[in-house]
Amino acid sequence: MSSPDGLAQRSGRRGGELVLTIAVLAALLAALIPVVRVVKPGGWLLGSVLLATAVLAAGFVARRFRLPAVAVSLIEAGVWVAFMMVVFLRHTALLWVVPTPETFRAVPPLFDEAVERITFGAAPLDDHVSLAFLIVGAMGLLALIVDHVVLTARMPLLASIGIVAVSLIPAIAVPREVDVVAFVFLAVAILFLIRAETRSRERPLERESERTAGVPATALGIGAIAVVVAVVATPLLPQPAVRAGGGLGPGPGIDASLQLGDDLRRPEAVEVLRVRTDAPSAPYLRATTLSRFEGGIWEPDQVRTVPLDSEFGLGRVTVGTGVRVSEYTTSVEVVNLATVWLPVSFPAVSVAGLDGRWAAVPYNRTVISQSGSTQGQAYDVVANVPRPTLEQIRSYNAGGPELRDETTQLPENTPQIIIDLAAEVTAGATNDYDRLIAMQRWFRGGEFRYSLDAPVEDGFDGSGAEAVARFLEVREGYCIHFASAFALMARSLHMPTRIVVGYLPGSATTDVIDGQTVYSVSSSLTHAWPEVFFDNVGWVPFEPTAGLGVPTTFTPASTLPGDPDDPSSATPGATPSPTSSSSADPNNSINPRDEALPGTPLTGSNPLPTLGVVMLILLVLALPFLVREVRRRQLTASGRGGDAAAAWTIVQDAAIDVGIAVPASESPRGFAQRLIDQHGVSPDDMETLVAAIERASYAPSGGRDYWLGDAATDAATAVRAQLIAAAPVARRILAVIAPRSLIVRPGSVYAGGAPTTR
Secondary structure, eight states, X not given: OOOHHHHHHHHHHHHHHHHHHHHHHHHHHHHHGGGGGTBOSSHHHHHHHHHHHHHHHHHHHHHHTTOOHHHHHHHHHHHHHHHHHHHHSXXXXXXXXXXXXXXXXXXXXXXXXXXXXHHHOOSSBOXXXXXXXXXXXXXXXXXXXXXXXXXXXXXXXXXXXXXXXXXXXHHHHSOOSOOHHXXXXXXXXXXXXXXXXXXXGGSOOOOHHHHHHHHHHHHHHHHHXXXXXIIIIGGGSOOSSOOTTOBXXXXXXXXXXXXXXXXXXXXXXXXXXXXXXXXXXXXXXXXXXXXXXXXXXXXEOOOOOEETTSSSTTOOOOOOTTOEEEEEEEEEEESSOOBSEEOBOTTEEEEESOOSOEEEETTTTEEEESSSOSTTOEXXXXXXXXXXXXXXXXXXXXXXXXXOGGGTOOOTTOOHHHHHHHHHHTTTOOSHHHHHHHHHHHHXXXXXXXXXXXXXHHTOOSOSHHHHHXXXXXXXXXXXXXXXXXXXXXXXXXXXXXXXXXXXXXXXXXXXXXXXXXXXXXXXXXXXXXEEEETTTEEEEOOOSTTXXXXXXXXXXXXXXXXXXXXXXXXXXXXXXXXXXXXXXXXXXXXXXXXXXXXXXXXXXXXXXXXXXXXHHHHHHHHHHHHHHHHHHHHHHHHHXXXXXXXXXXXXXXXXXXXXXXXTTSOHHHHHHHHHHHHOOOHHHXXXXXXXXXXXXXXXXXXXXXXXXXXXXXXXXHHHHHHHHHSOHHHHHHHHHSOGGGTOOTBXXXXXXXXXXX
């Protein structure tokens, strides 16, 4: 015969496994939320949720039939394969679900494409079928393994550590402020998982074969986590070696391969430098230059270096007779930048205060590390800036005898649109300077728009000749497109050009040191701009990028005060260097991450993030209610199927939720009488329930009387409603939003005292 406690335990065991399965799903979904930082929400998110749910549901159903642990895992694996085939590979499968040799040939290209997108893209990556294939597949495998580790091997702590590790990966890949809501959701889910596993331990011990099956599951779990790491986050993490852009060690780097869009599109900007200067305005800071262009990419200059502290060093600035030169000192503090190239103002003649071994590149007046990186450095840069008058610069030709051939080289396959537009835009100009000013004015006019997204959407996100041609057609892009187009158009007019990679001037802070305003430079201010070489002046920077900086101009001699030979009399308006967007208001500079340009009204703030946070908070608050409702419905269904213990459990759970003691020492009749006497429950309903549980416990039918199922379940539902209605308002609210029965078992010490048994 079965006792009431035995029946309740069997029913509780099934309910416990359901709650535990839901807890596993909640923990997996909580770990999935931060991945949105890495990949834009799309089909992969829905697919991951559906596949994880399907795998866990298959495992739950399989365990209801008391199948061995290996069989359960095989069934879950079958669901995983079927889902992946139907969603991603059905065109290669037999009957949509059976893999064929063509299926195995189709997988490597998907994998390779996803890896390429991760390697060369920037977070958040655009949703794509190849990325969805990897993420959804990895999520399904993780669900399978965590399910096995938790429900078979009974190792919730190990599973929790793995889930937490997965959730932390996107935060490492894409640093940003702590997402408190996501963290709380994950913490609640993990605690719920551990508690649910503890409650479910009432079931009999598993067979030894099931216990030992958990050992390989542990290893597979670690493997699944490694898959997620490799698929989603590892390529986005800072690499320990110098990349193409010069990144070295932790912290942002500088990408000298002109893949600056990857850096500019990163979701969170961080402060990289703090700068102060005695110049009239904060200067651009250069890292390196790129001169060689053979049609595909611009290549960083490979030129001779000398020790920075040697007698040669950066060398002095040489200009033509009558050209004034102003000396400015800029102090730079590296806050969070790891690169081999030192950001310096131009044209630098000396750098002091550096730690470690550094080399100077006299050709382009840059500084490069011979050991270590820029991280943690603080230094002073002295620059001698040539300041010719407008008449002088117009009289000089763009070119010189000491230039390298690569500065004037145009690829043989240069698109005709570059050559034609250069001739068209500069028609009517009578000297090289005016031609360049005409091009600068044309780029910064209303025909072009700054955009980080357009190059990606239209497929020309690069600096090659074809990308430049496409940019000139679309007329939307960011700094590398403006700089590349300007440089190539100038070369088509036989002018030597190169591209500089560095930083825009920062935003003014409230800090002042030695009477100088401190400027903050963020990673989003990474920039590229062109330079043109003029005889008697040297390399002159221009700013063609629409909406950024101030266009290069020179002041006529008639408007300059003082002696033109006196460097100290030079005025801010005479500088040829690009400056901040407003010398009157340093905070007015435009962030290249902003899509809006001057004169374009900014749209209102996007409400979706706030709504998302609100919805997530509501979901977290509603989770206990949802789990409790699922459990109640499952018990109701079991009760109508003839399981009297399930109907009895409904009443016990309701009593616990409203604070009524449910001790293990009390018989069903004693418990029923107490509810009638002290809480006003209907005697008829309780009599029906007591008769059902006693008959199920002692009758030879084995505990299921289908003819009594509906009556007992209806009685249990009525008693539950009566108990909740009779409880105080505060207790009723808690019973709905935070039901104690999810974590308190009937008969446990937390279920109340032990009144006298009737």
